[in-house]
Amino acid sequence: MEMDKGYDIEDIAGNFQFDGEFRKAEPNISGHINDTYIVYYDKDGGPSQRYILQRINHNVFKEPEKVMENIIGITRHMREKIIKAGGDPLRETLNLIPTNEGGYLHRCDDGNYWRGYLFIDGARTYQMVENKEHFYKAGRAFGNFQRLLSDYPADNLHETIPNFHNTRMRFDAFVEAVEKDVMNRARDVKEEIEFALKRADDTPILVDLLEKGELPLKVTHNDTKFNNVMIDDETGEGICVIDLDTVMPGLSLYDFGDSIRFGANPAAEDERDLSKVWMDLGLYERFTRGYLETAGDSLTSTELEYMPFSAKLMTYECGIRFLTDYLNGDTYFRILRPEHNLDRTRTQFKLVADMEVKLDQMARIIG
Ligand code: ADP
Ligand code: GN1
């Protein structure tokens, strides 16, 4: 069966131990990195069973085997803890489906890497917070995720993307993209470039605190978008944190900050009407409450102190990453329209400016 990118999904799915007869596949384009398909299998005339079949973007994740080793290790660790706590390990963490060879990664002849997961039924992800209570639940879920992995040996984890949240290095990459200007686009985005350059002094702050030992290195998720947590359809609980490719040693502040970046904005990440884009303190408060309820005990006073700043810094970092990609000719993030990365840059910078005005209020909420 031909899908948009020309992958023969039925054929690829045939390499995995999915149960039943292949019926159909549907793409899910909500993420910016991997190619995700929901595949439907029929068995004994009963309702179709769904699975996730996902192509790992090996332009972004250069060593897919290492990504898989991390995911195998952390899901095993979490599964044991979920079982001990009386939870449902089939819904509260990702479950990999073996290939016919018994591994978890299938490499096709065209060089692409694929993996399979159980589909988490009765839950869904959202591109924006539609129900404010869901964001509180997401805060609980990400805090809990950090807690479940707090005793996971960080030495067992590969750094799947080196320096992923090293904002200083992200800034250097941005400056290089402006200087090279391979697409001749810099002249049209002077205002955005100016905005980014003005805030250069912020970029080393968290990395420096880490290097000085003032912030602790933990096992973190590093991509805590609201659409990376599955919300249960019935209970509204954030039942499962997904998208585990970037689980690596990092700062808790990366996770907190990135969640606020995405979810405390009442508009979409790529909204073109910037009057709709702002930092909603009510949403910020809800996420923070959930996150502190589950992860709060393990946070140091320095981590707490830098939470508001981390939201601003992670938003800024994401903004310069989108702008860098725009300048480089859109080679990293999936885009669905020509200026998509520029639209995304603009929402992030609008949020940064709004957070700068609200930092004191954000600190008061943490207090
Ligand atoms: P990306 O890295 O591209 O963001 P994700 O792993 O986040 O890819 O998957 C993209 C989307 O696919 C998710 O936002 C979610 O809606 C859906 N999805 C992923 N894994 C599952 C799963 N196990 N069960 C149900 N839906 C899933
Ligand atoms: C990407 O894969 P996805 O859509 O969850 C990106 C994140 C960015 C995010 C911006 C591996 O996340 O770092 O913050 O887009 N993931 C990777 O929306 O680069």
Ligand code: MG
């Ligand atoms: Mg995702």
